[in-house]
Amino acid sequence: MSGFQVLKPGALALLQDLGRRGYQHLGLTTGGALDERAARWANRLLDNDQNAALLEISLGRLELLAGLDTRVALAGADLGFEINGKPCQPWQSYSVRAGDHLRFGYARSGLRAYLAVAGGFTGRCRFGSRATVVREGMGRALAAGDRLECLPDQSPGALLRRVPPRYCTSGESGDALRVLRCYQYQEFGEAERRRFFDEGYRISSDSDRMGIRLAGPALGWSQGGILSQGIALGAVQVPPDGQPIVLLNDRQTIGGYPVLGTLLPLDLFRLAQMRPGTEVHFEAIDVEEASALMRTFYDFFG
The missing domain is CATH 2.40.100.10 (Cyclophilin-like)
Structure with missing residues (x-):
């Protein structure tokens, strides 16, 4: 396996990027990551293209099995992320080995987290985007047994990173x-x-x-x-x-x-x-x- 196997799909996990642009005249909406800020941070932590496909995980309960050695990064809500049972905080990147078990619990703060992988996920591209819009038939929510393909990590020795604390917020409260x-x-x-x-x-x-x-x-x-x-x-x-x-x-x-x-x-x-x-x-x-x-x-x- 060259990517990740979905063991449990969770409440709602969707492959997303920054959206499908230039097709609204055909009736196709943009889709894309709802919290674009968190999605961009997740890709930035891995030096990915800002439009690289990643997972939008709503509410949690997703479980994945890694099929390769790579790096992942998580930004957005705190969903109680664990790798092999070890708690991992959002707004950081992590090394993952083939056979590792990635698990998300229930949302502790916020609603949505974004999981990026080095190089991005390689799901099917439709109308210039990998964004999932279920009601338009552009992809579907993840299901148990699905495989999420990705390319080998091109910088396996890269340093792991953390977003500066002042940017680490899920945006639940604040000003008007x-x-x-x-x-x-x-x-x-x-x-x-x-x-x-x-x-x-x-x-x-x-x-x-x-x-x-x-x-x-x-x-x-x-x-x-x-x-x-x-x-x-x-x-x-x-x-x-x-x-x-x-x-x-x-x-x-x-x-x-x-x-x-x-x-x-x-x-x-x-x-x-x-x-x-x-x-x-x-x-x-x-x-x-x-x-x-x-x-x-x-x-x-x-």
Whole structure:
């Protein structure tokens, strides 16, 4: 075996990269790692290409058997990762030998961890990406008995690394989530806009990779129907019940509900790690400030 065998698939483990770009006009959504920041760190620890395929492990309970000597790196949520029963912390890289048993327990903090392997996993590439989007038939969740292929480690003697502590956070809590005021923002009433930013919401358990549903003050919309429009990552959509939905990577490509704005991607990565029941608040951010923050992020990762 030239990779890893899946002994137990866990709650939800998916092969992901940074997403499928340039195909939304065909109805194909982007997919990709929900916490892009953690995914990039996992690949960076191994000097992988930033778009190298890796595993997104939600909630935990995944078990793998290594079939080769290599290095792995883990970033994101603390899922109680162990190698041969020895506890291993996230935000670090580790050496793995053929026959080693990799196990993830239940999530201790956050929701999703990202497991990278030296050189990346070599799953099937479709429309320029290895990202899994189950509802579109682009791959599927891991199942017991699956094999995850990867190339031999090209730098077997490379030093193991650790992410500096100031960057090691699963993003569960913190400051308000920042929203760019766009789409139909100006068409919402002043009272509705104020309610959204002044009052808190809780993350609903009825959330998935398509979107995070929020429970809280209902937002009214009195402008009637709108034409279907392209849906950006992080769009804050307001359906007829008035409960906002923050749309994620597996979102539909177009939609006919009004949109209050879009979440700053850096805060979207944080939101993807928050558990159901977590209270969240929102604040507005200007385009210039948002652009500067995202430019700094992408410059850092090259």
